[in-house]
Amino acid sequence: MFYTCLIILITFVPMQAATTRRWRDLNANPTFVIFNFIPILNIAFAIFLLFAKKNIK
Template identity: 90%
Template sequence: MKHLKNILFLYSSFSQKSGRVEYAIYCSGTIFMSWIALDLHRNINLDNEKILNIFYTCLIILMTFVPMQAATTRRLRDLNANPTFVVFNFIPILNIAFTIFLLFAKKKY
């Protein structure tokens, strides 16, 4: 219940801490929404009403961008790492390895 409350109310907060479970929920949600955006992008046809798929694709990407960056920053705070490492999310291949690292890294006391 705690994770659900954090997901619903702290989705754009950069100041709290986020555990592995909460970060995994954000990652799976982002992957699912990206899969939907990719499917919409594949069905774009410029000759009819499917042109709106461009708008929906961009909307999905923008809706998942800020919450994922916030969750990454909170996860870095939970690991007592520098939150500026969120920059690794913008490097194409490194972002996958960085996300996997954050999913499995354990908190040091």
């Protein structure tokens, strides 16, 4: 059980950091990362982030 929780923690934190960086690249509010904790919204936002255009200045 300990190793399962450790693996989840090791993969979850970098995924949240990458998602937050991607939100900042889109000039969107990074607090939307909270939606990652809701499974259905997590899938929807992952699809959205795949197809969203990057706002490069």
